[in-house]
Amino acid sequence: MAALQKSVSSSLLGALATSCILLLGLSLQGGEAVPVSSHCRLDNFQEPYITNYTFRLAKEASFEDNNTDVRLIGEKLFRGVNVRNHCYLMKQVLNFTLEEVLFPQSDRFQPYMRQVVPFLAELSNKLSLCHIRGDDRHLQRNVQQLKDTVKKLGESGEIKAISEVDLLFMALKNSCVR
Numbered sequence: 001m002a003a004l005q006k007s008v009s010s011s012l013l014g015a016l017a018t019s020c021i022l023l024l025g026l027s028l029q030g031g032e033a034v035p036v037s038s039h040c041r042l043d044n045f046q047e048p049y050i051t052n053y054t055f056r057l058a059k060e061a062s063f064e065d066n067n068t069d070v071r072l073i074g075e076k077l078f079r080g081v082n083v084r085n086h087c088y089l090m091k092q093v094l095n096f097t098l099e100e101v102l103f104p105q106s107d108r109f110q111p112y113m114r115q116v117v118p119f120l121a122e123l124s125n126k127l128s129l130c131h132i133r134g135d136d137r138h139l140q141r142n143v144q145q146l147k148d149t150v151k152k153l154g155e156s157g158e159i160k161a162i163s164e165v166d167l168l169f170m171a172l173k174n175s176c177v178r
């Protein structure tokens, strides 16, 4: 149990470090499509229990993840995408992760999955009116790369995506909560 707690908090620190790196990466953006930003926004989600469940779900999946050199939610996903569009980008990633990974795998990794999936589905629902105006080809290309990577890896791609649900959580928070 102590070991689990230790690893949970180190994965929390890891994710925080990753999000700092993500934020650092954001400074160099060009102009492009503008979001209909009033809808690209989430209220702060702080509940410690859901954070805890999300990080433990990621941890459990990471024990089964054997593609340690693949990173789905990282600097590359955001590369070249204006910071104002990050919430819309993460909306796309969340939709894909729910539809193609978490719903199909929802019997696994209990009791974490049972708590985390409805929570993320609700966030997705709250973002349903989030759209951007203008050219989003670049953004869609980044999202498509993530989808292609998961699809190409098959089952182990889905495990990889679940093992990054902590990064998904932090990226949604960084991108959509203001």
Ligand SMILES: *[C@@H]1O[C@H](CO)[C@@H](O)[C@H](O)[C@H]1NC(C)=O
Pocket (backbone or CB within 6 Å): 005, 008, 009, 012, 048, 052
């Ligand atoms: C998560 O919850 C467990 C069990 O309730 C607790 O022992 C642990 O300290 C929590 N970890 C974090 C990172 O909040």
Ligand SMILES: *[C@@H]1O[C@H](CO)[C@@H](O)[C@H](O)[C@H]1NC(C)=O
Pocket (backbone or CB within 6 Å): 095, 098, 099, 121, 124, 125
């Ligand atoms: C994903 O997006 C599609 C198309 O916009 C939508 O119909 C579906 O409800 C979304 N799924 C989730 C889980 O938000």
Ligand SMILES: *[C@@H]1O[C@H](CO)[C@@H](O)[C@H](O)[C@H]1NC(C)=O
Pocket (backbone or CB within 6 Å): 066, 155, 156
């Ligand atoms: C990784 O895991 C998948 C499914 O769990 C398995 O099919 C594959 O052989 C594993 N690959 C390696 C390199 O261990």
